[in-house]
Amino acid sequence: MIRYALIGLGNMGGGMAAVLTAAGHTVQAFDLSSKALERAAAAGAVACASAPEAVSGAEVVLTMLPAGAHVLEVYQQAILPHAATGALLIDCSTIDVATARDIALQASAAGFAVADAPVSGGVAGAAAGTLTFMVGCPEPVFAKVEAALSPMAKTVVRAGEAGAGQAAKICNNLLLGVSMIGVCEALALAERLDLDPERFFEIASASSGQCWSLTTYCPWPGPVETAPSNRNYEGGFATAMMLKDLRLAQGAAASVGVSTPLAAQAQALYSLFDSLGYGEKDFSGLLQLLRGRLAELT
Ligand code: NAD
Numbered sequence: 001m002i003r004y005a006l007i008g009l010g011n012m013g014g015g016m017a018a019v020l021t022a023a024g025h026t027v028q029a030f031d032l033s034s035k036a037l038e039r040a041a042a043a044g045a046v047a048c049a050s051a052p053e054a055v056s057g058a059e060v061v062l063t064m065l066p067a068g069a070h071v072l073e074v075y076q077q078a079i080l081p082h083a084a085t086g087a088l089l090i091d092c093s094t095i096d097v098a099t100a101r102d103i104a105l106q107a108s109a110a111g112f113a114v115a116d117a118p119v120s121g122g123v124a125g126a127a128a129g130t131l132t133f134m135v136g137c138p139e140p141v142f143a144k145v146e147a148a149l150s151p152m153a154k155t156v157v158r159a160g161e162a163g164a165g166q167a168a169k170i171c172n173n174l175l176l177g178v179s180m181i182g183v184c185e186a187l188a189l190a191e192r193l194d195l196d197p198e199r200f201f202e203i204a205s206a207s208s209g210q211c212w213s214l215t216t217y218c219p220w221p222g223p224v225e226t227a228p229s230n231r232n233y234e235g236g237f238a239t240a241m242m243l244k245d246l247r248l249a250q251g252a253a254a255s256v257g258v259s260t261p262l263a264a265q266a267q268a269l270y271s272l273f274d275s276l277g278y279g280e281k282d283f284s285g286l287l288q289l290l291r292g293r294l295a296e297l298t
Pocket of ligand 1: 009012030032036051066074094121238
């Protein structure tokens with residue numbers, strides 16, 4: 001059994017804490033929100049009064065926080081000064097590549113093994129212990145990282161050195177964000193051309209337009225039973241989250257001088273959808289904006 005510290009017990013961290021305690025591990029938990037802390041304690045975690053207290057004596061220190069600034073602050077004020085010698089430090093938040101690399105440098109200089117390990121799988125994956133972790137860390141550290149994450153994981157994959165996990169996550173979500181808009185545009189056009197969208201789904205699924213956004217996550221309600229489109233675009237990957245990841249991707253692209261014009265367009269479209277009040281809806285709900293049927297989205 002492993003003694004974890006887990007800082008950040010929100011939608012994702014709360015589920016991760018519950019999965020770890022259910023598997024018999026000790027979780028020393030901290031969150032600025034007392035409600036989040038109470039929920040984690042009810043799931044069997046040890047509620048701590050501060051981040052330094054949570055970190056104290058832990059073998060593995062996990063963070064699941066909103067953005068790079070939060071992670072950097074918690075590392076500098078709580079983790080690096082208070083983590084036990086030999087503790088393994090893993091940040092599971094989605095943050096910018098530059099901050100992830102900065103944190104890795106600081107942690108390594110302080111003598112810690114450290115990894116960035118952002119996730120795919122969402123709130124449902126966190127609650128079920130079926131997340132995919134994309135890891136950036138030195139090769140010799142990976143086996144320990146994999147062992148520490150495996151109770152919460154379906155897959156743990158090493159992307160490369162420090163920051164590579166974050167790079168993998170934002171590049172994947174850039175691709176996903178763009179491909180979903182392509183699928184939405186094709187479905188909206190099929191409809192207006194009097195081609196039954198469900199028939200188009202069947203044809204494109206077996207043709208060169210086939211992709212995950214179409215066949216696993218179809219934005220048109222009906223063809224894929226498990227897709228959020230059949231639940232009024234609830235309970236999937238929030239548009240606000242997609243927007244966050246596209247902003248990170250655009251920032252990273254600008255920092256290395258790479259041109260990503262389709263991702264820029266995608267960001268603008270999701271931003272519009274968000275500003276119209278649909279930030280909590282699944283990102284595939286953009287279909288209804290392109291169809292001019294936003295009124296049907298409640
Ligand atoms: P959330 O806002 O629900 O939770 C974040 C938690 O961090 C909050 O409870 C907040 O109180 C706490 N927090 C903030 N600053 C803190 C500090 N200094 N010390 C202690 N606690 C602090 O967010 P979430 O949905 O759980 O997402 C967490 C991370 O996971 C984000 O980086 C997000 O991009 C990533 N992620 C989320 C999803 C998703 O579907 N929600 C999917 C993949 C990745």
